[in-house]
Amino acid sequence: MFLLTAVLLTGCSTARADSLPYVDLSVRTPLPATRASQIVPLRLAVAAIISPQGNVESYSDLAEYLGRHLGRPVELVQRRTYAEVNELVASRAVDLAFVCTSAYIDGHDRFGMELLAAPEINGELVYYSELIVPASSTAQSIADLQGKTFAFTDPMSFSGRVYPSYLVKQLGYQPDEFFGRTFFTYSHDRAIEAVAAGIADGAAVDSLVLDYAIRRQPELEARLKVIHRSPAFGIPPVVVPPDLPPKQKVRLRELLLSMHEDVEGRVILSELGIDRFVPISDDAYQAIRKLISETGVMR
Amino acid sequence: MFGQQHGSYSRLQRLLERAWALAGGVSVRTKILGIVLTLTTILGLGVTLQVRAVMERVFIVELESRGVSVASDLAARSADPILLNDNYALYQLLTETVANHPDALYAYVLTPDGEVLVHTFGDAGFPVGLLNLEAEGQATDSQTPVVKTVFQSEEGIVHDFAAPIFEGRSGTVHLGLTETRLHSVINAVTGQMLLTTLAVAVVGILAAMLLTWLLTRPILDLVSTTREVGKGNLSVRAPHWADDEIGDLADAFNQMVSDLESSRQALWEKEAARTRLLEQLITAQEEERKRIARELHDGVGQSLTSLIVGMKLAHQVENGAAMEEHLAELRRFATATLEQVRLLSRQLRPSVLDDLGLSAALERYCEEFEQLYPGIMVDVHCDLPERLPPPVETSLYRIIQEAMTNAARHSGCSTISVLVLRRNGSVQAIIEDDGRGFDPAQARREGRSVGIHGMAERAELVGGHMDIESSSDGTTVYVEVPVEEPRDGADSAV
Known part of the structure; x- marks a missing residue:
C-alpha cells in the first residue's frame, strides 16, 4: 500500500512537468567575446x-x-x-x-x-557649496554639527568634501576629529537623500544639484534646510x-x-x-x- | 434502462453478499484488525495526500512570490554596477544572491541587445537553451514587471524570473529557482507522515489485538463454560470480566445455570419426596387394609357373630314375651352394626362430599373431628356459592383434613380455624392453628414431611400451589387452586 502511495505521489509531480518546455542546462557554450564594433563610438x-x-x-x-x-x-x-x-x-x-x-x-x-x-x-558660470541639514535640525552653522554624522559626497568633490573640510579647518579642527562620523555617498543626490532621510545630520552639496533635485522633487524642500552658502566658485x-x-x-x-x-x-x-x-x-x-x-x- | 438498473443492483447485491461472506468468514480478531488497519491507512494516506497537495500549492506560490521579489531586488541592485561598468560587482551580486538563496539555481544579466553580460554558470559557459526560452515567458500580474517562465531541466522544474533593470534600459536580470528543495521538504514531510501513519497502524494493530483479546476472551470462556454445562456440570460459572454487555451476558448465563441447578435440585428433592410418599402410601394402604380388616373382623365380624349366636338362641326361647324382647335386642344389635359399617364407609370416603359438596363435607368432618379431639375448638367458615369441580373438592378436602390432623397431632394447638373462599378465578383455603409451629424447610430436608409433600402434590395436581408459614405462635397453611369463573346466572341455578 505504501508502495502504491509512492507511485501515486511521484505520478502527481511528473504529470505537471510533462507540459513544460525542456532546457538542457548541461549544454554550455562559452560566451562570444564582446563584439568589436565597426564604428568606434x-x-x-x-x-x-x-x-x-x-x-x-x-x-x-x-x-x-x-x-x-x-x-x-x-x-x-x-x-x-x-x-x-x-x-x-x-x-x-x-x-x-x-x-x-x-x-x-x-x-x-x-x-x-x-x-x-x-x-x-541662470546667466552665471558659478556655483556654490551649500551646507544642508534636516528640516528638523537646530544647527545654525557648521559649528553646530560638531560630533554629528556628516555625509561627504566624493573624496575628490570640491563642493561636497573640500569646502566643508575647509570650513572645519577654519574652526580649528581636523574634519576627522570634528565630526562624530563621516561617510561618502559618492554622489550629491544621494547625499541630499541621506540628509532628508535623517541618516546624516548634515552634508555639503553642489547648489546646482540641489536646485535640480528640488525642481524634480519639490517635497525635498520641506525636508531640508540650507544653513550656509559658500562664495561663488567656478x-x-x-x-x-x-x-x-x-x-x-x-x-x-x-x-x-x-x-x-x-x-x-x-x-x-x-x-x-x-x-x-x-x-x-x-x-x-x-x-x-x-x-x-x-x-x-x-x- | 430499468433492466440495466436492475442488473447493476443485483450485481451490487452479489458484491455485497460476497463481501459479507468474506467479512463474516473471518474471526473477530481479523475483522477488528481489518477495520483498524483500513481506517488508519485511509486516514493516513488521505491526510498525507491532501497535505502534500496543499503544501505543493502553497510552496510554489511562495516560491514564485519570493522569485519575483528577489529578482526585483536583484534588478534594482544591478542598475548601478551596470551603469558604472562594474562587471565584477555585478558578478559578485549575482553569485552572492544565488549562494544566499537555497532555491536559486542561477542568475544572469542580459544586455538590452540580448547579450549575456554576467552569469553564474561558471567557466564552462552559458546554457544556450535558456536564451531560446524567452519567447515562452508569461507576463505576471500588472503590479510587477517581472516575467515568469517555468521549464523542465535536469535539475527538475525551474522557475525563471526576468526583471528589467532600470526600466529595461540597462537590460534584464534572470533568476532561476528550482523546486528541488521544495520537493525535498515536501518529501520529507510526506515521509514523516507516512512513518507516523505506519506507527499509528502498528499501535492500532496492538490496540486491536488487545481489544480482540479483551472481547474474545470472555466470549471464549463463555463458550467453554457452555460446553461444560452441556456435559451436565452445573457447578461451573463463566467469569465476569467487565461490567459491559459481555459481562451482562456472562451474568445472565450464570444466572441461568444457577437457576437450572436449583430447579434440578428442587426436581431431585421432589422426586425423592415422591418416592418416599409412594413407599408410605403403600405402607399406609396396607395399614388401612389392616385396620379395615381388623374393624371388619373385630367390629362387624364380632357383631355378626353375636347376631348369629343371638338368632340361634332365639330358637330356644319359648316364651313369646321373651322372644319379643330378644328380637328387639337383635334388631338393636343389627342397627348398631349397620351404624358401625356406615361409619367405616364414611371414613373411607365421605359420600357427603359427592352428594352435598365441600362445605357440607367439611362441616360434617369438623363435627367428627371435635368428637375425636375434644380439646380442640374448630372454626370452619366456608364461603362457596356453588360446587367446585370434583377433583378440586376432593383435593381441598384431603389437604384440609391432612392439615387439621397434623395440627391436632403435632402442634398441641387449642384452636383451628378453617377458611375457604373464592376469589378472582381461584379458590383459597387457609388453615390456621395456634400451636407451637415448626420449620417446614427443615422438615422437608429431613424427610419428615410426607404429609406436607402429599398436600403440595395434591395442590399441584389440580394446578394450584400450597405455602406453609410457621412461627412459634402457630402455623398457617395457604392453598390456592385456580378454577374457572362460573358463567353468569345459568350455572349457579343448577
Whole structure:
C-alpha cells in the first residue's frame, strides 16, 4: 500500500512537468567575446555628481544629440568615483567628460586635462557649496554639527568634501576629529537623500544639484534646510583628454557652444537647467585651486 | 434502462453478499484488525495526500512570490554596477544572491541587445537553451514587471524570473529557482507522515489485538463454560470480566445455570419426596387394609357373630314375651352394626362430599373431628356459592383434613380455624392453628414431611400451589387452586 502511495505521489509531480518546455542546462557554450564594433563610438564620461541612474536620465538625451550631430554613436560611461573618471580621461579611454571642479584641477595639474566648455546656468558660470541639514535640525552653522554624522559626497568633490573640510579647518579642527562620523555617498543626490532621510545630520552639496533635485522633487524642500552658502566658485566644466586630436576637439566645442542655437538643443539644455555652453579658461578655477591647497584634504 | 438498473443492483447485491461472506468468514480478531488497519491507512494516506497537495500549492506560490521579489531586488541592485561598468560587482551580486538563496539555481544579466553580460554558470559557459526560452515567458500580474517562465531541466522544474533593470534600459536580470528543495521538504514531510501513519497502524494493530483479546476472551470462556454445562456440570460459572454487555451476558448465563441447578435440585428433592410418599402410601394402604380388616373382623365380624349366636338362641326361647324382647335386642344389635359399617364407609370416603359438596363435607368432618379431639375448638367458615369441580373438592378436602390432623397431632394447638373462599378465578383455603409451629424447610430436608409433600402434590395436581408459614405462635397453611369463573346466572341455578 505504501508502495502504491509512492507511485501515486511521484505520478502527481511528473504529470505537471510533462507540459513544460525542456532546457538542457548541461549544454554550455562559452560566451562570444564582446563584439568589436565597426564604428568606434564617442565615449562620454559623466562624473557621479548625481547617481548613475540620475545621470542616465539627465545626460542620455544630450549623448544622443551629440551622436546624431557627430554621425557616430555616443556611449555614456560612468564610474563610481571622480578619481576613476579622471583615470579614464588620463588614459584617453573617454573622449569627453563632465567632471567636478576639483577633479578638473587635479586632472589639469597632474596630466594636463583640458577645458572644453562650461555650462552657463541662470546667466552665471558659478556655483556654490551649500551646507544642508534636516528640516528638523537646530544647527545654525557648521559649528553646530560638531560630533554629528556628516555625509561627504566624493573624496575628490570640491563642493561636497573640500569646502566643508575647509570650513572645519577654519574652526580649528581636523574634519576627522570634528565630526562624530563621516561617510561618502559618492554622489550629491544621494547625499541630499541621506540628509532628508535623517541618516546624516548634515552634508555639503553642489547648489546646482540641489536646485535640480528640488525642481524634480519639490517635497525635498520641506525636508531640508540650507544653513550656509559658500562664495561663488567656478562651475564644473566639460573637459577633454590632453591628447585629443585638435580637429575633434574643435568639432566637439563648436557643437556644444552652438547647442542653444537650434530648437532641439535648447530643449535638451533646458531639461538640464543649462542656458548654454560657453568657453571658459583655467583662471575661473584659481580660487578653488588656492582653497584646495590650503585645505590639503586631497593629498 | 430499468433492466440495466436492475442488473447493476443485483450485481451490487452479489458484491455485497460476497463481501459479507468474506467479512463474516473471518474471526473477530481479523475483522477488528481489518477495520483498524483500513481506517488508519485511509486516514493516513488521505491526510498525507491532501497535505502534500496543499503544501505543493502553497510552496510554489511562495516560491514564485519570493522569485519575483528577489529578482526585483536583484534588478534594482544591478542598475548601478551596470551603469558604472562594474562587471565584477555585478558578478559578485549575482553569485552572492544565488549562494544566499537555497532555491536559486542561477542568475544572469542580459544586455538590452540580448547579450549575456554576467552569469553564474561558471567557466564552462552559458546554457544556450535558456536564451531560446524567452519567447515562452508569461507576463505576471500588472503590479510587477517581472516575467515568469517555468521549464523542465535536469535539475527538475525551474522557475525563471526576468526583471528589467532600470526600466529595461540597462537590460534584464534572470533568476532561476528550482523546486528541488521544495520537493525535498515536501518529501520529507510526506515521509514523516507516512512513518507516523505506519506507527499509528502498528499501535492500532496492538490496540486491536488487545481489544480482540479483551472481547474474545470472555466470549471464549463463555463458550467453554457452555460446553461444560452441556456435559451436565452445573457447578461451573463463566467469569465476569467487565461490567459491559459481555459481562451482562456472562451474568445472565450464570444466572441461568444457577437457576437450572436449583430447579434440578428442587426436581431431585421432589422426586425423592415422591418416592418416599409412594413407599408410605403403600405402607399406609396396607395399614388401612389392616385396620379395615381388623374393624371388619373385630367390629362387624364380632357383631355378626353375636347376631348369629343371638338368632340361634332365639330358637330356644319359648316364651313369646321373651322372644319379643330378644328380637328387639337383635334388631338393636343389627342397627348398631349397620351404624358401625356406615361409619367405616364414611371414613373411607365421605359420600357427603359427592352428594352435598365441600362445605357440607367439611362441616360434617369438623363435627367428627371435635368428637375425636375434644380439646380442640374448630372454626370452619366456608364461603362457596356453588360446587367446585370434583377433583378440586376432593383435593381441598384431603389437604384440609391432612392439615387439621397434623395440627391436632403435632402442634398441641387449642384452636383451628378453617377458611375457604373464592376469589378472582381461584379458590383459597387457609388453615390456621395456634400451636407451637415448626420449620417446614427443615422438615422437608429431613424427610419428615410426607404429609406436607402429599398436600403440595395434591395442590399441584389440580394446578394450584400450597405455602406453609410457621412461627412459634402457630402455623398457617395457604392453598390456592385456580378454577374457572362460573358463567353468569345459568350455572349457579343448577
